[in-house]
Amino acid sequence: MNRNVRALIAPIFRLTFVAALCIALTIMNENFLTWTNIINVLRQATLLVIVGLGLTAVILTAGIDLSVGGVLALVGCTTAQLLKSGLPIPVAVLIGLAVGTAVGFLNGVMVGVIKLPPFVATYGAKWIAEGLALLLMQGQIIFGFPSSYRWVGVGYVGPIPVPIILTAILVLAFDFFLTKTVVGRDIYALGSNRDAAYYSGVSVCKITILVYTLSGLTAGIAGLLMTARLDAAELGMGEPFLMQGIASVVMGGTSLLGGEGRVTGTVIGAIILTLVVNGLNLMGVPALWHQIVLGAVILTAVFIDLQMKKWAN
Amino acid sequence: MSSQPILEARGIVKQFPGVRALDGVNFDVRPGEVHVLIGENGAGKSTLSKILMGVIAADEGEILFEGRPIRLRSPLDARQHGIGGVYQEFMLVPWLNVAQNIFLNREPRRWKGLPFVDHRRMHEESREILSAFGLEVDTRLPVKHLDTALQQMVEISKVLSTSPRVLVLDEPTAMLTDREVSRLFERIEELRRQGVAIVYISHRLQEIRKIGDRVTVLRDGRYVGTVNIRDVSDDQLVEMMVGRSISQMYPRSRRAPGAEALRLQGFSVKGGPQEADFVVRYGEIVGLAGLVGAGRTELVRGIFGIDPIQKGELLIDGRKVTPRSPNQMIQLGVGLLSEDRKRFGLALKSPVHWNTVMASLRRHFPRGVVRERKVQSIAREYVEKLRIVTPSVLRQVRYLSGGNQQKVVMAKWLDTKAKILIFDEPTRGIDVGAKAEVHALMDQLAQEGNAIIMISSDLPEVLGMSDRIYVLFQKRIVGEFKHGEANQEKIASLMLGIGTGVKTNAS
Structure with missing residues (x-):
């Protein structure tokens, strides 16, 4: 069907963008197209992808979650402290995830029940989460975790790193949840037109709480993975993820106005960002220049994505 | 009245993605005449008016001003030729106040050449402009605090204050009450006498008869013809618009109503109706008449659990219900x-x-997993049943015409299998053909035993479709009529609070 084909234009284009980027990097550097490097890129992208999952759900409702970086750091630091104090790994992990989920839930209540603007509510939550992490850490860096904990960050199943497998499972689960379930469709409906969704019987309040809670949960999972990979936890660990997370979502074709987009796009967005950084590193471009290049790539990708959508309609 | 057109459009073609909105349309307007442009939704009226106002550019064809070809690249170009207008979309800045909106981009200066606004003069002049309409509005109020009718009046005042030579009005009365409409018509009459050329877009036949001189009919983007209004009957106009004659605008097959579906007793909603007593039975269409602001919409919002109920009872099938959410x-x-x-x-x-x-996902997929193919086939059934014109069910609804959009909303509610349906202004802003179809559907729903509450500002519609009619005035139900007892005058006078309607007992 003609229209089905048209709906594929933007996603196909995004994949082409990734492919073009890969080809360009291969030509410019012989070290790019090696198994080790590809796996390396994917593993680096995992954290951004996971943060992007919950963020996509929030942005689909025309909301925003500025607390993801703070939550990531808070969960990482909490779990690190608990592990250091000798708690069994499952208990420490569960408490860590519960903290992330709780911050997300509170975000949801602030936005859905108290009706604070999402920007303000989650910005406040970001400061509180970071402040709590500061209290916990007292300026220290914690390192040296049990190797069974570190396995989720650095381990392998066959040739594939554990974090990549874990991320793939999460992506599939989120995509199924958002596109194939009644609740997922409610999220899209809510983002397309909040009033119409409410009039149609969608529980706007519950759905809002749900998406922010999910965002807290995924930011928390990313926090755990990161501490496991770095074998360390520190205050600033969440810093890059907020803006890069939002950029991944938007580059993946999810509209900040809500109701439009998909987590598969977010995965592509995160991979593009990671590829660019990887390429810059391989080519030995000084880190001072990275931000400028990243900014330019984000703007170009979003601009072209919008043009593609316009054209598809 | 000079017979030389001041503004003329020839062979206008405009292509939008997927539709040819205008296909070789001719139109002209002379000083001192009201030239009405009619046609169904999607016929291309608004597109043509936007081309005349410089909002969008035509793909082909030419525009002549006083016999000379001109190019309109922006609304500013049009304004420099003295062409001004009001289009359907809201054009005010919501958080600026009334005076700021009226003088937007041409604020009076305190000192010539310096960028300091003379606020006192701006407000004074705004008040003058508005009082010409008999409007007493606080010009310091942000326009978002005004109701839609007032906003529309401000918008029209704004355009009139630029003293245009050609005035384009795209459905200016859609949001206005009768009183404001008659004020607007007085102003139009005045402007016509001053020699202003007026392009008036509408699909309300009664009103164009009141003020129009000539009428041009468009259908599916094509030019059907231009006639003097006095030379044609309403039926002929409708036939020109829809391309066929509509046998019945208000098809009703009346039968005895069934059991009581919904009852209100002393029902009071915050900011809405007070002490309302109201009954609707299965198989019945009950009309709710009243002016904008009389509490009609608030009443049904209360029933639907959107606005909180202050007191009184709501019974559905005889059981008491406290509405909490849609x-x-x-x-x-x-x-x-x-x-x-x-x-x-x-x-x-x-x-x-x-x-x-x-509104019905959970009904179709109780296990929570959605199958998109099934959703598409459900939608296809409604597209067929309600004759929704769309190339595919995958089409975004924003590309559908108003009438077809309304049918999609109807499909949504039909698909909930609701037994009690509330239709608030079901045919507002949709064309004659779709209107007749919506009416036929409502009649069918009533026949199938559903209870229907219909709010409408269109009195012929209320009279034609309802089995019973309640009239609201200033948040109270002031009258009830059975079909046949009511006529337009009785209801209108009750709506305005001047009639002494016999309030028959509801039960």
Whole structure:
């Protein structure tokens, strides 16, 4: 069907963008197209992808979650402290995830029940989460975790790193949840037109709480993975993820106005960002220049994505 | 009246993605005449008016001003030629106040050449402009605090204050009450005498007869013809518009109503109706008449659990219910088709199929897993049944015409299998053909045993469709009529609070 084909234009284009980027990097550097490097890129992208999952759900409702970086750091630091104090790994992990989920839930209540603007509510939550992490850490860096904990960050199943497998499972689960379930469709409906969704019987309040809670949960999972990979936890660990997370979502074709987009796009967005950084590193471009290049790539990708959508309609 | 057109459009073609909005249309307007442009929704009226106002550019054809070809690249170009107008979309800045909006981009200066606004003069002149309409509005109020009718009046005042030589009005009365409409018509009459050329777009036959001189009919983007209004009958106009004659605008097959579906006793809603007593039975269409602001919409919002109820009772099938949310009321078998389909009815950027099931997903997929193919086939059934014109159910609803959008909203509520349906202004802003179809559908729904509450500002519609009619005035039900007892005068006078309607007992 003609229209089905048209709906594929933007996603196909995004994949082409990734492919073009890969080809360009291969030509410019012989070290790019090696198994080790590809796996390396994917593993680096995992954290951004996971943060992007919950963020996509929030942005689909025309909301925003500025607390993801703070939550990531808070969960990482909490779990690190608990592990250091000798708690069994499952208990420490569960408490860590519960903290992330709780911050997300509170975000949801602030936005859905108290009706604070999402920007303000989650910005406040970001400061509180970071402040709590500061209290916990007292300026220290914690390192040296049990190797069974570190396995989720650095381990392998066959040739594939554990974090990549874990991320793939999460992506599939989120995509199924958002596109194939009644609740997922409610999220899209809510983002397309909040009033119409409410009039149609969608529980706007519950759905809002749900998406922010999910965002807290995924930011928390990313926090755990990161501490496991770095074998360390520190205050600033969440810093890059907020803006890069939002950029991944938007580059993946999810509209900040809500109701439009998909987590598969977010995965592509995160991979593009990671590829660019990887390429810059391989080519030995000084880190001072990275931000400028990243900014330019984000703007170009979003601009072209919008043009593609316009054209598809 | 000079016979030389001041503004003329020849062979205008405009192509939008997927539709040819205008296909070789001719139009001209002379100083001192009101030239009406009519046609169904999607006929191309608004597109043509936007081309005349420089908002969009034509692909082909030429525009002549006083016999000389001109190019209109922007509304500013048009304004420099003395062409001004009001288009359907809201053009005011919501958080600026009334005076700031009226003088937007041409504020009076305190000192010539310096960028300091003379606020006192701006407010004074705004008050003068508005009082010409008999409007007493605080010019310091941000326009978002005004109701839609007042906003529309401010918008029209704004355009008139630029003293245009050609005035384009695109459905200016859609949001206005009768009193404001008659004020507007007085002003139009005045302007006509001053030699202003007026392009008036509407599909209300009664009003164009009141003020129009000539009428041009468009259908599906094509030029059908231009005639003197006095030379044609309403039936002929309708036939020109829809390309066929409509045998019955208000088809009703009347029969004895069934059991009581919904009853209100002393029902009071915050900011809405007070002490309302009201009954609707299965198989019945009950009309709710009243002016904008009389409490009609608030009444049904109360029933649907959107606005909190202060006191009184709501009974559904004889059982007491406290409405808390639309979700709860939908589960009790109530549906509300809201007056503002774009705001409360549709997800405009979503395709037809997802809109169709927006209120009924859980009914179709109780296990929580959605199959999109099934959703599409459900939507296809409604597209066929309601004759929704769309290339596919995957089409985003924003690309559909007003009448077809309204049918999608109807499909959504039909798909909930609601037994009690509330239609708030079901035919507002949709064309004659679609209107007749919506009416036929409502009649069919009543025949199938559903209870229908219909709010409408269109009195012929209320009279033609209702089995019983309640009249609201200033938040109170002031009268009730059975079909046949009512006529336009009785209801209108009650609506205005000047009649002494016999309030028959509801039960």
